[in-house]
Structure formats: C-alpha cells, structure tokens
Amino acid sequence: MGWEERQVRGYPEFVRTAQSYHGRPIFALFCGDKDAEGRSWCPDCVTAEPVVRKELHNLPDESVFIYCLVGDRAYWKDPNNEFRRNLKLTGVPTLLKYGTPQKLVEEECFKAELVRMLFTED
C-alpha cells in the first residue's frame, strides 16, 4: 500500500486527522489559506508547494501526507494561534514529520534535496 493524502483546514481538523492515522508515518505541509482563484496569501507557500508535491512519490509505504491550510493571514499573524502554541510552528510553509523534531521551514521547503531527505531518511 503506497502513501495517501488528506487535505484539511484549521487546527482541530488537523489534529483529528493526524490522530486517526496514529501508528503510521505522518508528514504534514502547512500553508496559508487560498483565495477563490486558488492562490495563497503566503508567497513562500506558493513556491514550496510544487517542490514538495514533486517529491511525494518518495514517501515511504503506509505513510500519510496531510496538506493543511492554517487559516487567513490575520489568524496566522496572531502569536497565540493554536498551530504556534501547540505544534510550535514558527512560519509557513512548514513541512514536518509528525511526532519528531524533523521539519523544514520556509525557504528550506524550496529545496528538493532537503524535502527528499525528510521523506526518505530516518
């Protein structure tokens, strides 16, 4: 069984989804909300998303890729939002391996090599 993708929006939905996959490797990409035309308010997320998607085929079997929209710009800027408080996110885009200290933040997500390392190495 290869890998699968789930798309979620907001913190509660993210947590529910991650918990439902407990026991499997979970990777998550956090991006700013997209407008009606499908464009994010976060320019770095726009750059990072295609880079990350291109590496998805490297995901280990059985793993889950959660694509999570965090909220609008105002929500994100609030220093007390749940993603900052509970997941310790410091910026978007963030790509992480859930439950480990392994993550890539902002421009690190632009680098295919690093994304591949996150997906394929222990």
Added chain:
Amino acid sequence: SVQAHKEEDNPQKTMEVNGLTPVPDSYDYDLIVIGGGSGGLAAAKEAAKYEKKVMVLDFVTPTPQGNSWGLGGTCVNVGCIPKKLMHQAALLGQALQDSRKFGWQFTEEVKHNWMTMTESVQNYIGSLNWGYRVALRDTKVTYENAYGEFVGPHTIKATNKKGIEKLYTAERFIIATGERPRYLGIPGDKEYCISSDDLFSLPYCPGKTLVVGASYVALECAGFLAGLGLDVTVMVRSILLRGFDQDMANKIGEYMKEHGVNFIREFVPIKVEQVEEGAPGILKVTAKSTTGDQIIEGEYNTVLLAIGRDPCTRKIGLDKVGVHINEKTGKIPVNDEEQTNVPHIYAVGDILQGKLELTPVAIQAGRLLVRRLYAGATSKCDYVNVPTTVFTPLEYGACGYSEETAVEKFGEENIEVYHSHFWPLEWTVPSRDNNKCYAKIICNIQDNERVIGFHVLGPNAGEVTQGFAAAIKCGLTKEQLDSTIGIHPVCAEV
C-alpha cells in the same frame, strides 16, 4: 613533519609497497572527516564553503546498555548540552525554594519529574541532530551514518549499522573521533553501571545514585542529580578535579557536601552486583580503601561511572596508515597545525595529545585547519588562555593558570594572588551562604602584574568568565583591572 614529505612526494610507490592496487589520481573526495562531532562538523562545513567535496562519517557504537544517538557528537548528545539543561533544571529547583522568600506563595510541595525533563531535553537534542543533517545536506556535504576506518593510505572503509561496507578515497583526512567513557574493569561494571552516555536519556529516574569519579563530569552529574532531589554519593579515589586549581576544587567539594551530596573519599569500587532487577533496580557496590584494607558495601539504585574518557583511536586502522598514537593513552600527537606524522592526515578535538578537551577548542581548530588547507590562511589555533567553566552546583569559571601551575612556572615570589569572597545580592534575601562565592586572580609581578590566571566560584560563572578571557587575551594587567569601573550590583564587579 619534514621527513613526512617524502611519503607525499611518492604516494604511488607507498601504495605498491603496501601491496595495494594504486589508487587513481582523482580521489572520490577532497576531504573525508571521520567523526561528526564538534570538531568534525565544523571542519566539514568550513571545507564546503570553499567548494571542496567533503564526506563526514559518523557512527555511535552503542553503550553496554544499548544506548545510541544521532549526528552531532558528544557535546550535543551526551555532553555539554544535556548537562547544562539538567544543571538548569536543578538551579530552577533551588530558585523555587528561594522564591518563597521573595514573596511567591505556593502551598504544594514542589516535586521533580525526571521523565518530563528528559523528554524535553531529548526532543531538543533531536532538533539539533536534524539541524546538522539539514546543514550538511544543504552545503552538499555527504554524510553517512557509518563506522570509518583506514584500509589504505587514501582509502577508508565505511561500515553501516547493517554491516554493509563501502570504500571511499580522499586526498586528505581529518580524524575527529572523540572519546567514550572508561569502565572500571571490575565484575559487574558493564552489566550494571551506566555512564554519562546513558544518563541523559535514561528512561527512568535514577533514584539513589552512586557516582564513581572526581572529574568535572562526575561532580556536575552528582550536582544536578542532588539538585533534583535525589540521594547522591560520590566515591573519590584521591583528589577532586585533577588538573584544576585545587584550592577551587576543594571549595567546590565543600559546597556540594554542605548541600547534601555525600562523599566517600579514598575508596574504589571492586565489585558491583545486582540485588534486584528493575528500572531502576538495586545494586550492591563493594569498595576497597586506597589507604588500607578496609572494605565497605553500599546499596544504590544506580551506579554512574565517570572515571575518565578514552580516545576512539584504537580500532580505526591507524596502524595501516602509519599514524602514530600514544600507545598508553590512545591520544594522537599533532604539530601546531593539527597534522599527524602522516602529512595528509590531520586530527582535531578531544583525541589530541596535550590539548584541552573542549567543544569550542575543537571547533576553532577544525575551522582554522580547513582555512589553512583550502583558503590560504595562516592562523593557527591558540590553545593558550582558553576559558572553561565547570557547572557544579556552585559554578566555577577559569581562564589561564591555576595557582599551583603558576607557582611552578614562575616561582612563588614572582606571582601575586588577589582574592575575595563575595555574597551575590540575589542570595541575601533568601539567606543563602554568604561566604562561599569566591574570586581570585593570579598576577605575574615581573610582567607588569599581568593577569595570568582568573578563577571565579559563583552563579553564572561561565557568563562572567567569558569577558575576562577576552581581556586576558589582550594582556590585561592588575592596574587595568583596577581602573575598570564595576557594574553594580553584579557578582562580576568583585
């Protein structure tokens, strides 16, 4: 190093003599670094800056208890970093006690949870391991989690944890394999005792602990374990903190004794037996006096050995490439450019003979070495007047000569020692000791009363010492010190 040039001139011939197939002119790498610790990583990252093709091999042989860790070396995983964090945990416990005198009111008894602390510390370390991997990958340094050993003058065999072997060649090598804790060589030591390699990730509270040793590792660990509320005993063979100023070492010991750490002096363990299994279990330690025939026994939940560290240089094939090591200690002698007796092989860090075993020293040596190799730089690592700090419950910062060494080198009549006890303002209100903090400087009378030794015992000793180290490097004299106006109210103004 002059005679070594002969080998460099004719590598082809050397290899044929060794019976190996000659290696082609182009090596796999410009530089292979064996050891991904403080020195190794600093050197590798620096070499990458000059667009050299670099490989880092890092491998942790599991401890007798089966423990292992990620990239970053001793400091990050089982040394300075977790040590300082746990020392901080203990200081915070003390601060909580003091806080009542400053008006904070809380009714519950304050207790410490080992697992909460250890998980947080390990999580932070995990982020550092990851950070190093990202940094190496980002700078195109090849990293392999594999055990490296020389099999030929320019060839390394790398064996990963699955036993798969690969060969790599390089023009130059840096050995930065560091050290591991020594064991006593008595029955029960490897089966039942732990070392600092195990302590910082121990998955259960160590409980009543016997620390064997009188090194800074032993005293720092004993110090924070006691600070967290555990029953701690330190078994010392002879003196405390060998190599450090003994006047200061004794003050540290006195303070620890007065603050709940038990000391058993002039005894060595001869046997460790398991009384009860568990996490922790119960161990029985039998010890013999070093001055007579007396035998004593004691029971502890955990026995932590901190009797010294040995270089990882015996099993990396140095004999195959002719690199000299000190057979007794395992240390590698190098010239002042960190070059071994084999011109294309260098070494940095704790494994060096006669050099300080400190992370910043290894980092500096590694960086400067690489700049000399690839960027035409000429500066060499300055090993003189390196500041250090021991993070015992009462912290000790030092830079330069100890009083004994100064007397030995300059003669008692040529040095002047200025000293003072001091009482940190923050300690007054909670009625903490008023005669324990102490500072002294040692001056060379014949050289304008130049400050050649700086010692301070008190809170934040590391922070205090760092600035004075820079001043000493600039040639600080007593007069200049006197004419520097103090900051008030801080400890450093003394």
